[in-house]
Amino acid sequence: MRPNLLLGALLPLAGCMSNDMNMDSGSMNTMMTTSATTVAEGAFVTPLPAIPTMDGSVATITAQAVKQAYGTGTIDALGYSSAGWLGPTLLVKQGDRLGVQFRNSLSEPTNLHWHGLSVPADQDGYPDSTTGSGGSKSYSFPVTARAGLYWYHPHANGSTARQAYRGLAGLIRVSDATEEALGLPSGRDEIPLVIQDKRLASGVLNYAPTSAEVMTGFLGETMVVNGAAFPVATVRRGWVRLRLLNGSNARVLNLALENGQAMKLIGSDGGLLDQAVPVSKVLLGPAERVDVLVDFSGLAAGASTYLRSETFANGGTQGSQAFRLLKLTADTAVGDLRTPPTALSALTLPSQSASLRTRTFALNGMSGTMSTSMTRSTGMGSGMHTINGKTWNRSRIDETVTAGETEVWEFSNPSDEIHPVHIHGLQFALLSRTGGRGALEAPEKGWKDTFLLLPGETVRIVLTFPDHPGLFLLHCHNLEHEDDGMMLQFLIKPSGT
Numbered sequence: 001m002r003p004n005l006l007l008g009a010l011l012p013l014a015g016c017m018s019n020d021m022n023m024d025s026g027s028m029n030t031m032m033t034t035s036a037t038t039v040a041e042g043a044f045v046t047p048l049p050a051i052p053t054m055d056g057s058v059a060t061i062t063a064q065a066v067k068q069a070y071g072t073g074t075i076d077a078l079g080y081s082s083a084g085w086l087g088p089t090l091l092v093k094q095g096d097r098l099g100v101q102f103r104n105s106l107s108e109p110t111n112l113h114w115h116g117l118s119v120p121a122d123q124d125g126y127p128d129s130t131t132g133s134g135g136s137k138s139y140s141f142p143v144t145a146r147a148g149l150y151w152y153h154p155h156a157n158g159s160t161a162r163q164a165y166r167g168l169a170g171l172i173r174v175s176d177a178t179e180e181a182l183g184l185p186s187g188r189d190e191i192p193l194v195i196q197d198k199r200l201a202s203g204v205l206n207y208a209p210t211s212a213e214v215m216t217g218f219l220g221e222t223m224v225v226n227g228a229a230f231p232v233a234t235v236r237r238g239w240v241r242l243r244l245l246n247g248s249n250a251r252v253l254n255l256a257l258e259n260g261q262a263m264k265l266i267g268s269d270g271g272l273l274d275q276a277v278p279v280s281k282v283l284l285g286p287a288e289r290v291d292v293l294v295d296f297s298g299l300a301a302g303a304s305t306y307l308r309s310e311t312f313a314n315g316g317t318q319g320s321q322a323f324r325l326l327k328l329t330a331d332t333a334v335g336d337l338r339t340p341p342t343a344l345s346a347l348t349l350p351s352q353s354a355s356l357r358t359r360t361f362a363l364n365g366m367s368g369t370m371s372t373s374m375t376r377s378t379g380m381g382s383g384m385h386t387i388n389g390k391t392w393n394r395s396r397i398d399e400t401v402t403a404g405e406t407e408v409w410e411f412s413n414p415s416d417e418i419h420p421v422h423i424h425g426l427q428f429a430l431l432s433r434t435g436g437r438g439a440l441e442a443p444e445k446g447w448k449d450t451f452l453l454l455p456g457e458t459v460r461i462v463l464t465f466p467d468h469p470g471l472f473l474l475h476c477h478n479l480e481h482e483d484d485g486m487m488l489q490f491l492i493k494p495s496g497t
Contacts (some may be wrong), residue, residue: 037219037317042230044327049226056090056098064105068456073206077167085167086227092143096175100139104131113155116449117145118426121470127157147179148271149243149289156201161479164206165249185241185336196247198222209480215366216317217250217478225326232327236335237297246284249479252318256281258306267291270427270447272345277442285420285452287477290443299330313438315456349429350464354406361387365415384485389487399490403467412458420477422450428463450477469494
């Protein structure tokens with residue numbers, strides 16, 4: 001979109017200014033020059049794009065330069081399909097084999113990481129295990145995950161943040177017999193939503209974080225959902241299933257419906273919870289997912305509400321602003337009016353009593369002066385984001401664990417920055433949180449692969465290591481922090497060794 005088109009589309013921020021307030025050129029210029037932390041809003045008239053689906057057992061995915069539709073024009077971006085950023089949603093059943101032929105048509109190395117899935121080490125997307133420009137790689141492994149929403153994105157050494165920000169991401173939807181038997185809303189009444197922030201005011205999708213933006217994360221002024229800015233979705237008047245991914249590099253969302261209506265939370269990162277839980281808000285860090293049901297039967301035909309992000313405490317430079325994400329307008333058609341089940345799925349989470357040991361990890365913020373090239377350190381450099389005082393070193397094994405064993409890992413955040421923590425190759429359970437928000441929240445009581453660690457918080461998790469010997473990663477999923485070295489690696493060794 002050209003800058004003048006964006007200026008014509010911008011509306012004042014919901015909750016901060018009245019929607020019918022007139023803005024003079026001076027106030028508009030002020031909005032355009034404020035920090036990219038400040039989110040602008042548009043007219044919410046663009047139809048929400050549907051994300052194409054593909055059989056995940058016989059898929060071909062190509063990383064390539066694309067023209068992404070935006071406003072009345074296009075912008076240069078990256079994608080896993082020629083249609084634009086966001087790749088196709090891969091459909092696969094539990095127990096089946098995911099089979100993807102990956103092709104790299106970029107001018108630089110890249111790879112695929114299967115976020116949330118337990119996969120062999122050589123399939124996981126290790127930072128140095130990349131496919132060069134013009135090359136290809138076959139990914140193939142059985143899917144053991146429970147029914148849920150997972151995703152894929154690049155994990156190349158030092159360029160994860162830039163490649164993901166410019167458009168390389170896609171969903172994986174795993175189904176199983178338990179989920180299918182519940183009769184949850186489906187078809188038109190099941191809507192995947194990938195929420196991201198982009199910096200688009202100049203009409204160009206540039207990625208060039210300053211040192212300050214590496215500290216906070218690279219935040220954009222324009223929220224996009226399924227690749228569209230200011231979208232509107234038409235929903236049938238009945239129960240609708242919204243499956244949400246926070247696909248942003250660094251932005252935290254506090255999701256709610258603007259009309260105050262409660263949502264029924266039914267799933268998180270690793271699939272269905274045991275019971276549906278009514279929630280009014282859901283705090284969602286980068287890479288986290290939630291699955292919610294919303295009853296739109298009370299909306300009159302043509303009436304609307306908004307999915308929005310509310311303010312939240314202890315978020316540092318984030319959390320001070322509320323903004324709209326998606327307009328939801330009721331159709332004349334009546335949809336699924338069946339009362340959804342409360343009991344969902346048996347959860348067999350690992351037990352703390354089975355833990356053989358406890359390991360501790362302190363996630364420290366940036367200090368000193370960071371290299372502008374954002375290259376990874378091979379030691380313990382000042383100015384880098386660290387875990388236990390260390391940055392990622394491909395030659396150093398930070399922790400050694402044993403397949404089949406259970407441990408407790410404790411993560412603390414003594415910094416004033418937000419750190420979403422992700423562990424590769426497995427799902428885990430949260431045990432407790434102290435400091436900050438205190439007690440665990442509803443989405444954190446199921447299987448997880450990523451959790452939010454706000455300033456001053458300590459979180460304890462319990463995890464059992466799969467029978468996948470090899471190197472795996474734990475890191476901050478603020479992608480600027482990750483590329484700044486905030487990542488360690490652990491070796492899973494075979495049981496009995």
